[in-house]
Amino acid sequence: MHELLAQVLENRDLSRAGDLFSVEDQKIVGDLSEVLSKIRDIASGSDFLHSDNIQSVVEICITRVTSAIR
Numbered sequence: 001m002h003e004l005l006a007q008v009l010e011n012r013d014l015s016r017a018g019d020l021f022s023v024e025d026q027k028i029v030g031d032l033s034e035v036l037s038k039i040r041d042i043a044s045g046s047d048f049l050h051s052d053n054i055q056s057v058v059e060i061c062i063t064r065v066t067s068a069i070r
Contacts, residue, residue: 001031009038017060028068
């Protein structure tokens, strides 16, 4: 997984999430299974429903993945 994407997902780093749009599409698509699995894990966590920050990170990551696939 691309280092920036891993950092954003692992740390729920909203301040760096926007930078994901500078990562090449191929690097996102190449790790699609791993990325989606990590997003699913985060969205299933107990903090997800109560944290606007985590929800925003997931939303940005999903948008980035969708953009890369197109």
